[in-house]
Amino acid sequence: MAEHDTLLEAQGLGRSFGGKPVVANVSFTLRAGEVTGFVGANGAGKTTTIRLMLGLLRGKGQTLYLGRPLLAWGAPGRVVGAVLGGVAGHPGHTVRAHLRMVAAGSGADDHRVDELLELVGLQGAAKMRLSGLSLGMSQRAGIAQALLGDPPVLILDEPANGLDPHSLHWLRHFLRGQAAAGRAVLVSSHLLGEMEQLADQVVVLTRGRVVATASMREIVEQAASRRTVTIETPELQALAGSVAAQGGVFEPSGEQRATITGLDRKQIGDLALTEGIPVYWLHEEKPSLEDFYLRVAEEEFKIS
Template identity: 45%
Template sequence: MAISARHLDKAFSGVHAVRDLSFDVRPGIVTGFLGPNGSGKSTTMRLMLHLVRGGGVTTFGGQRIDQLRRPLRTIGAVLDPAAHNPHRSARAHLRIFAAAAGMPASRADEVLDLVGLTHAASRSSGEFSLGMQQRLALAAALVGDPEYLILDEPANGLDPQGIRWLRDFLTARTDEGRTVLLSSHQLAEIAQTADEVIVLGRGEIVTQGLLRDFVDQFSHQQVLVRSPAVDRLAGCLKANDIGPFTATGTDGLLITGDVNTAQIGDLAGHYGITLHELSSHSSSLEEAFLEATAATTDYQGTA
């Protein structure tokens, strides 16, 4: 069943207020939760879980979190990987969660194995690297075998192998029909993991829907062309009002706008210009994200 968040509202969130957000997170897929720093992603997740005061209602399969007898059996969350007693062992930390979820103590060792921390079960969590802390936080979220996962930047601190493991792990959970809301700044991973996206900017929803539709909506078709006569080609493009375009390397042009490879190929042929490369390029998720949130980014440095 879906997560339904309606009219979530908080007076202040980092830089901007979270204002009247409404969205659904569907089961069986990973939904990416995106936005610039200070846009309200973490505050929204805390509002959903009743960890900060604010307005609105969030239901998990039709029930609010305060209506659940054992919330950990329904919802698992990773919001702060450092939220553990550094003097307590990983196993002891997870046994507390198991008791709260009404699960046997042996569940602690099961989830340690699930996240690859069996070898560190007896170590104090204060000795853990950030990546290991992330795995421990995910293990705590999984103790109750929840149907819903709410994860705030769970890949921070993970090495490339860990990131790939997390991607496969989340895909396996959604293949079981579970619901995952995943906040991340690692857009390359979101592009490989998420099916849908919700994009925030300054406390409001910029857009939401299928990831591929988001990229299409905020992308620009580009044509890359390389030629030994690149200066002459640039002049022909200007003369025919094709572009804009920018130079790439010593012999290339990247052309944007309402243009395709056939049009550029025909133009080059008409003027007798030799081409060494002619290819089309679609925008990436990163490029679409930057385009969609350009007006809502507060922290912009100078080169």
């Protein structure tokens, strides 16, 4: 399977509750070799959309997996694996027993169970009961369960909720590894800082509608064009003229401070050096994924 092949297409998904639309005309694609961040505030419709994609809810539109509806595949678990909040099973079952039971129903053998326990780092917890798992361990067990059928598409709904830094670090690197292996990975989250480190592209959902789809490269490029540099110098007026001559915008913000847009930190530092202007402090701030999200969400609210 070639990298960046389209593995999933969500087409015009919609769902209403009590006559009120909660998801409206949601469309996007997932490609092999990429992690897609499905981002939005709590209540934006992320979980409802994922359940529509998996056929767990009825609604408008359709989702195609490798060009076909999920029900057209004889073994859906070999097409898509989903983690919707850790692992669900009898609390008295051990991790290995639970995974073996699920494997038997999906046509996977016990060897696959042991392979996945090692992959997600739970080989030492294989005999623990599900009721005794920490949140992070439960997420790992859920991922192992989702991968039993070796599916090309992996979907996780808010997997970072409540995880400690160590578990977040593991999850980030694990999912990047799954994408590198050729899977298409969808991760829903409202933790935008985490998505900034994980995703190749983001789909922004606001009030049940997709308001932006962009690659992280595009977001970084937009951020570069909107960077702000703060500088402290005793010669503000002299620097202001030099900055204007280079096409930058100079705005004093204090007795010896100013903010500059249109030029980056290196350009400003070189300019000050050339002009012999002393600089006491120089700081560059680029908009983040959170800034991008807030901007497109605010534009959506204005339109509505």
